[in-house]
Amino acid sequence: QSALTQPPSASGSPGQSVTISCTGTSSDVGGYKYVSWYQFHPGKAPKVMIYEVSKRPSGVPDRFSGSKSGNTASLTVSGLQAEDEGDYYCSSYAGGNTYVFGTGTKVTVL
Amino acid sequence: QVQLQESGPGLVKPSETLSLTCTVSGGSISSFDWTWIRQPPEKGPEWIGHIGRKGNTNFNPALKSRVTMSLDTSKNHLSLILNSVTAADTAVYFCATDYNYVLDVWGQGTTVTVSS
Numbered sequence: 327q328s329a330l331t332q333p334p335s336a337s338g339s340p341g342q343s344v345t346i347s348c349t350g351t352s353s354d355v356g357g358y359k360y361v362s363w364y365q366f367h368p369g370k371a372p373k374v375m376i377y378e379v380s381k382r383p384s385g386v387p388d389r390f391s392g393s394k395s396g397n398t399a400s401l402t403v404s405g406l407q408a409e410d411e412g413d414y415y416c417s418s419y420a421g422g423n424t425y426v427f428g429t430g431t432k433v434t435v436l
Numbered sequence: 437q438v439q440l441q442e443s444g445p446g447l448v449k450p451s452e453t454l455s456l457t458c459t460v461s462g463g464s465i466s467s468f469d470w471t472w473i474r475q476p477p478e479k480g481p482e483w484i485g486h487i488g489r490k491g492n493t494n495f496n497p498a499l500k501s502r503v504t505m506s507l508d509t510s511k512n513h514l515s516l517i518l519n520s521v522t523a524a525d526t527a528v529y530f531c532a533t534d535y536n537y538v539l540d541v542w543g544q545g546t547t548v549t550v551s552s
Contacts, residue, residue, distance in 0.1 A: 327496065329480055360537035364481075370544060371440075372530065377538040415480055419537050423494035425471075425483040 330355060330416055330428035337434040338406045346431045348399040348416030354426050356397035360419035363392060363401045366430075367412045375414070376401060403433070411435050438463035440531050440543035447549050448525075454518040454548060458531030465489070465512050469534040472505065472516050474527035475545070482527075486534055487514065521550045 331349040338344045348355065348363075355361055363376040374383055376392035379399060389404045399418070403410050416428035444456040458470070472484040485495035487505040495503050504517040518525060526549050532539035 327483075327498070332480075362538055364539070366475075371542040372532075372539075373542070374538060374540050377540075383540065417481075417483075417539070423486060424496065427473075427481040427483060430480045 327420060327424065327426050330418060330426055332414075332416060332428040332431045334430070335432045335434065337436055338403075339436045340406055340408065342406050343402060343404045344406060344433060345400050345402045346414055346416075346433070348401070348418075348428050350397050350399075350418055350426070352397060354418040354420040355394065355399050355416075357421065358419045359394075361392070361394060361399040362417045363390075363399075364415050364417065365412050366415060372415075406435050408435050438468070438533060438541055440533075440541060442529060442531055442543045442546035444529065444546045444548055446547065447551065448521050449552050450522055450550055451520055454516075454521050454525065454550075456516040456518075456529055456546060456548070457513050458516070458543060459511075459513045461512075464509075465507050465514055466509055470505075470507075470514050471532050471534040471539055473530045473532060473539070474525075475530070476524070476527040481530075484516070484529075523550050526550045 336344045361379045364372045366372045379394045380392040391402045420426045439461045441459045469488045471486045475481045502519045528545040530545045533541040
């Protein structure tokens with residue numbers, strides 16, 4: 327199991343958009359619809375922002391959206407707000423009841 | 437909503453056994469499937485394994501030989517045991533509910549340092 331590849335950082339001014347990529351293989355991201363995105367803040371419980379590639383849990387602003395093309399999934403945050411700062415990790419089902427996480431992207435609101 | 441709290445020793449010596457507990461409130465552990473995840477310092481999370489509400493398990497192949505997971509319905513908590521730890525096992529350890537391929541509720545995590 328190799329970690330999914332994400333850019334280390336992404337940034338934007340308030341109101342702008344950022345898109346984070348998550349690249350895997352046909353054995354994980356490309357092979358299943360079960361890609362999720364999680365927001366991490368130190369000392370806090372991580373929070374799911376997107377599941378099944380593009381679905382938003384109740385309570386997550388519609389500024390957050392997800393998509394997938396081939397072996398790469400993406401998370402877009404539109405209309406950036408200060409509270410969107412944090413570390414974002416993708417995760418994918420990888421078959422055989424196993425999962426793999428991404429390398430993580432630190433989002434900074436300038 | 438269910439809430440999770442991980443707890444553990446904080447510091448474990450190399451070659452010893454790490455034992456962690458995830459205490460569940462606001463719901464019964466028998467109503468959920470569970471996943472343990474860890475995050476080493478400055479690295480991304482790593483999936484450790486899954487335990488279903490009936491006790492069925494699946495583990496990360498890299499950790500499979502050293503991991504045990506269990507459910508204690510009388511105490512409403514789940515446990516993770518990791519044998520023969522090394523410095524590479526230093527991490528923040530999380531438990532989470534696992535529902536339809538989504539980790540939808542997480543605990544805040546507990547920090548474990550492996551050092552002599």
